[in-house]
Structures are given as structure tokens and as C-alpha cells.
Amino acid sequence: MSSPDALFPVVRSQIAGQLIESLVQQYGTPCYVYDMATIRQKVADLQAFDVIRYAQKACSNIAILDRLRRLGVVVDAVSAGEVQRALSAGFDPHSDPHGIVYTADVFDQEALAMVKRLGLHVNCGSPDMIDQLGRVAPGSSVTLRINPGFGHGHSQKTNTGGPQSKHGIWHEEIDSCLRLADVHNIAITGLHMHIGSGTDLEHLSQVCESLEKIAVQVGRTLTSISAGGGLPVPYKQGQSYVDLGRYYQLWDQTRKHLEGLFGHRLRLEIEPGRYLVAESGFLIAEIRSVKKMGQNTFYLLDAGFNDLARPILYGAYHPISICHRGHQPPGNELVEVVVGGPLCESGDIFTQEEGGFVAKRSLPAAKVGDLLVLEVAGAYGFVMSSNYNGRFRAPELLIEDGQIHCIRSRETYEDLIRGEKIPPPPKA
Ligand code: LLP
Numbered sequence: 555m556s557s558p559d560a561l562f563p564v565v566r567s568q569i570a571g572q573l574i575e576s577l578v579q580q581y582g583t584p585c586y587v588y589d590m591a592t593i594r595q596k597v598a599d600l601q602a603f604d605v606i607r608y609a610q611k612a613c614s615n616i617a618i619l620d621r622l623r624r625l626g627v628v629v630d631a632v633s634a635g636e637v638q639r640a641l642s643a644g645f646d647p648h649s650d651p652h653g654i655v656y657t658a659d660v661f662d663q664e665a666l667a668m669v670k671r672l673g674l675h676v677n678c679g680s681p682d683m684i685d686q687l688g689r690v691a692p693g694s695s696v697t698l699r700i701n702p703g704f705g706h707g708h709s710q711k712t713n714t715g716g717p718q719s720k721h722g723i724w725h726e727e728i729d730s731c732l733r734l735a736d737v738h739n740i741a742i743t744g745l746h747m748h749i750g751s752g753t754d755l756e757h758l759s760q761v762c763e764s765l766e767k768i769a770v771q772v773g774r775t776l777t778s779i780s781a782g783g784g785l786p787v788p789y790k791q792g793q794s795y796v797d798l799g800r801y802y803q804l805w806d807q808t809r810k811h812l813e814g815l816f817g818h819r820l821r822l823e824i825e826p827g828r829y830l831v832a833e834s835g836f837l838i839a840e841i842r843s844v845k846k847m848g849q850n851t852f853y854l855l856d857a858g859f860n861d862l863a864r865p866i867l868y869g870a871y872h873p874i875s876i877c878h879r880g881h882q883p884p885g886n887e888l889v890e891v892v893v894g895g896p897l898c899e900s901g902d903i904f905t906q907e908e909g910g911f912v913a914k915r916s917l918p919a920a921k922v923g924d925l926l927v928l929e930v931a932g933a934y935g936f937v938m939s940s941n942y943n944g945r946f947r948a949p950e951l952l953i954e955d956g957q958i959h960c961i962r963s964r965e966t967y968e969d970l971i972r973g974e975k976i977p978p979p980p981k982a
Contacts, residue, residue, distance in 0.1 A: 561791055562873035564888065565918055566927055569836050570953040574877045574925055581949050582964065583840040583925065584857035586936050588613075590621060590954035592834035597625045602802045605651045605823040609783045610636055612827030612933040613835065615950055617961035619643035622830070623653075630657045630677070630825060634664040637674065647674050651778075651821065657699065657746070659721055661686055677746050677780075679722050681731050688738025697744030697778065698723055698731065702764035705749040706757045706784075709868040709908060715749035722747070725764065728771050741775050744823075748782025751828060755800055762808040769812050778821040779812070781805050785829035789930050790871050828933040835932020837862050837948070838877075841924045842896070850914070851891045855926055858895025858902045860942040862928055862935050866901050869908030876918045877925040888916040893926065897943050904928060936962075941970055 567574060570589035577587060600606050606627045610619060614636060619629060620643045629645055631637040631654055645653035652675040656665065659679035669676055670690045678684050679699040687694055701722030705715020714721040723731055735742055747765050749757065769776055785801075788794055809822045839857035846852075864870035874893060892912055895902040905915045920926070939947050946965035951958055 562875070562929065564875050564916070565878070566875035567877055569838075569927075571956060572953055572958060574838060574927065575879060577951065577958065578838060578840070578925060580958075581951060581960065583838055584855070584861050584948045585838045585964075586931070586948055586950045587836045587838060588618065588831070588834045588932055588950065588952050588961075589836075590834070590952055593618070593621065593830060594625065596830045596833070597622070597627060599798060600824055600826070600829075602798075602806075603781075603824040604821045605778075606830075607651075607655065607780070607823050607825045608830055609825050609827030610639065611937065613831040613935070614639050614937055615952075615961050616643045617950075617952055617959065618831065619645070621952075621954070627830075628653050628655075630655050632656075632658050634662070634668045637665070637668055637672070647672055651823070655697070659683070659699075666690060677744075681723060681727060681734055684731055684734050684738070684740060688734070688740050692738045693740070694738075695741045695743045696735070697746050697780070698728075698742055698772075699746045699748065700725055700728075700765065700768055702747060702749065702761060702768075704757075704760065706754065709870075714751075715747075725768060728768055732772065742772050743775055744778035744780065744821075745769055745772065745776060746780035746782060746823075746825075748780075748784060748825065751784045751786070754786075755796060755804070758801065758804050762804050766808050766811060770815065774816045774818070776812070776816065776820065777818070778823055779805075779809060780823040780825055783825045783827050783829075785824075785826045787828055787832045787930065787933075789832075789873065830933075832930050832933035835930070835935055837928040837931045837935060839895075839926050839928070841920055841922055841926055844920065844922060850912075851889060853891050853893045853917070853920060853926060855893065855895050855904075857928070857948070858897040858943070858945070859899075860897060860940045860945050861895070861948055862904070862931055863938045863940075864934055865904045865906050866910075867938075869906055869910070872904065872931060873929040874904070874915055874917060875927045875929060876920050877927060878918070878920065879924050881921065883919045887919065889919050890914040891917050893917075897945075941965075944970060946970065 608627050608629045610629045629640045640654045647654040655675045657677035677697045699722040809820050839855035843854040859866040893904045905913045949964040950962040952961045
């Protein structure tokens with residue numbers, strides 16, 4: 555285990571060499587910013603794996619997808635919409651390895667039609683998917699997502715293994731899946747296990763063991779295994795990265811055992827979302843009110859859980875820093891504050907713990923008009939944002955080699971009501 559290099563700063567004036575004040579002058583608040591250099595570094599960290607398959611659900615802007623593709627990364631897609639995104643970013647579904655893999659527990663009608671039309675490779679998370687695919691595209695090759703019977707996650711809501719989880723094919727159902735595949739002349743060419751976000755090494759050896767057992771049962775049609783995603787990133791001082799060397803070693807050992815048994819090479823894939831993008835992303839907001847409520851001081855922002863939902867959903871902790879505008883605080887002293895948003899709902903608090911308990915954070919003194927940065931917000935940030943309370947989704951900026959690219963504009967009123975229609979008035 556290793557610790558993050560620097561402590562999270564509580565005062566910040568720049569992101570990726572750009573002054574936060576000038577970013578805000580140009581693009582307003584709230585605003586998401588991604589630092590491409592961080593993403594590049596994260597991709598480089600995982601080079602030992604044969605294939606890095608980005609779980610685009612973490613941050614699916616097509617500019618980010620394009621840049622990852624240029625770095626040799628391929629993607630997974632969990633819906634027809636994500637397949638379209640990958641196509642727009644130039645991924646080739648038929649490259650080797652597959653540029654796009656559809657991975658889910660179900661096909662909706664649209665996804666099944668698209669898989670058939672494009673001949674997409676599928677990672678099946680239920681026996682029904684094998685059957686449904688077999689009916690429209692007999693003779694396909696598939697990989698299977700296995701639920702090994704146990705899981706792990708940073709919260710109950712992100713634990714994706716065990717009998718409580720809806721994900722994957724239950725480890726005792728393999729035999730019936732093999733028979734089902736035979737019926738449709740489907741070849742099982744790979745196995746995949748993703749047991750949750752926030753994997754640790756202790757669980758990992760269990761995962762590898764379980765995958766190995768199932769691989770032996772499936773046999774020599776296998777040509778790849780996937781470690782899934784779940785690599786953690788530190789959101790807080792004291793949290794750490796997984797030892798990537800050790801992580802790779804455990805998976806590589808599993809691969810080598812199986813290669814010995816099968817007598818042919820197996821490709822080792824990894825499928826991270828968070829690891830590649832979380833630390834590259836920042837959500838910049840403006841403090842619009844500093845108010846006292848009894849003993850508590852609130853910083854209220856122009857960004858809410860419609861912009862970043864992780865705190866209200868999981869009690870997730872995001873580091874916070876302040877960018878003072880036009881003044882310096884009287885000293886370096888920190889004050890205890892609660893940070894909340896503008897939404898008409900009392901759960902709209904960024905400093906909350908799981909269960910909705912409001913927590914305080916030690917931050918520099920700040921005034922209305924100062925900027926506040928929610929950090930490590932690149933994964934499951936913008937993608938989970940919404941129009942709740944009639945708010946426009948924020949713009950996204952990519953900073954790359956000293957250049958600022960606006961990769962998504964702020965929404966407008968037209969975006970907000972797109973597709974809505976007022977029917978003719980009822981007859982009196
Ligand atoms: N592969 C599969 C099959 C997955 O279901 C996921 C995440 C990943 C890969 C990527 O996991 P990661 O490397 O990002 O941990 N919204 C939650 C996370 C939900 C994860 C869903 N599946 C959050 O904000 O923490």
C-alpha cells in the first residue's frame with residue numbers, strides 16, 4: 555500500500571497550471587474541469603495489463619473517450635447510448651481486442667438490436683442474455699461475467715458480488731450456461747469478475763482462486779480473463795492506492811496457471827473506471843451565501859447534488875479547497891463549516907456521511923464570491939448529474955498541454971425542456 559503523494563490542499567488557485575479565477579471568468583460556475591496529464595499518468599500506471607478496458611460509465615464525454623482511444627485504451631458499454639458514445643469517439647467494435655464490449659446483466663430491446671446490427675462482442679451477466687443473444691445471433695462468441703458468491707465495495711451500494719447482488723452469473727450456474735451456449739452454438743471465450751468498487755488485495759486472491767476454478771470448468775475455449783474494475787483511489791488523507799505491482803502479479807499468476815493447463819496464451823484485461831479519471835476531475839462552484847444556523851456555519855454554493863451526487867448517495871467524501879477572490883483571508887486559521895448546495899432539499903449537503911449525517915469540514919475562512927473546489931470528482935461526477943430543480947447541467951473543460959478545451963457547453967433553457975410538449979387544452 556502506498557499513500558497519496560501530497561496532502562490534499564485546502565487552498566488552491568490553479569488546476570493543471572490554469573488560474574481557477576480565469577477559468578471561471580470564461581466559463582462560469584458550476585463547472586467541471588479535467589486534467590489530461592493525470593489521465594495519461596493513470597493509463598501509464600496500468601501498462602502491464604494486455605488490455606485496459608475503460609468503464610466509460612465513470613466519465614463518458616466523447617472527448618475523454620477519444621483521448622483514451624489514442625492512448626491505446628478500449629472501452630466497455632453498458633447501454634445502447636454508451637455504444638453510440640464509443641462509436642462517436644472512433645472506437646472500432648471489431649478491432650483486436652474488441653474496441654467496444656457490451657457488458658450488462660440484461661439487454662433492453664434497443665441494446666439487443668444494436669448488438670445484433672453491429673455484431674458487438676457481449677460480456678453476459680445473466681443466463682438470459684446468452685439465450686437472447688443466441689436467438690438473434692447464433693454462433694457468436696461471448697465472455698461471461700461471474701458472481702463468485704462474495705463481493706466488496708466502498709459502500710453497500712457499490713458491492714457487486716454475493717447473493718445480495720444482481721450482477722453476474724452465479725458461480726454455481728456455469729454448467730447450465732455451458733449447455734445453453736451449446737444450444738446456440740455460442741463459444742465462451744472469456745471470463746470476467748468485477749466484485750465491486752474499492753477492491754483490496756485480500757479479496758483479490760479469493761477472486762483469482764474462484765476465477766481459476768470456473769475457468770477450468772469452462773475449458774480451452776477461453777482466450778481472455780478480465781480482472782474487472784474497482785481499483786480504489788484515495789479521496790481522503792489516510793486512504794491509499796492498491797499496490798498495483800502486487801495486484802498485477804496475482805492476476806498474472808492466475809493467467810499463467812491457466813495457460814499451463816490450456817496450452818495456449820490468455821489475454822489479461824483490466825476494466826477500471828474510477829482509477830483512470832477520478833483524480834483528474836474538479837467541480838468548481840461559487841460560494842453564494844455564508845450563513846450561521848445556531849452553532850453551524852454553512853457555505854452554500856451554486857452547485858448541488860444535481861451536479862455531484864456521490865455525497866448524498868453514498869455519504870462519499872470529496873476533498874474540498876477554497877480559491878479566494880479579490881482578498882486574502884485574515885490568517886491561515888481554518889473554520890469548521892458545513893458545505894451545501896442550492897437545491898430545495900435538506901439532503902443537499904456535500905459534507906455528509908453515509909446515512910445522511912451532516913458533518914463539518916475544516917476549511918479556510920471564505921466570503922460570498924469566493925470559489926470552492928470539490929476535488930477527485932472526475933469519476934461518477936458529471937455523468938450522474940441531473941436537471942433536478944430546473945438546473946442546467948454544468949460545462950466540462952479539458953485541460954491538455956496548457957490548452958483549455960470546452961468539451962461540453964453549459965446547458966440552456968432549450969436543453970431543459972427538449973422533448974416536452976404541452977397538449978391542447980382540455981375542452982371546457
Ligand atoms: N466493470 C463493471 C462491470 C462495473 O460494474 C464497474 C462499475 C466498473 C467496471 C468500474 O468500476 P470502478 O473501477 O469505477 O470502481 N457510482 C458509484 C460507482 C458505481 C460503480 C458501478 N460499476 C460511485 O460513485 O462510487
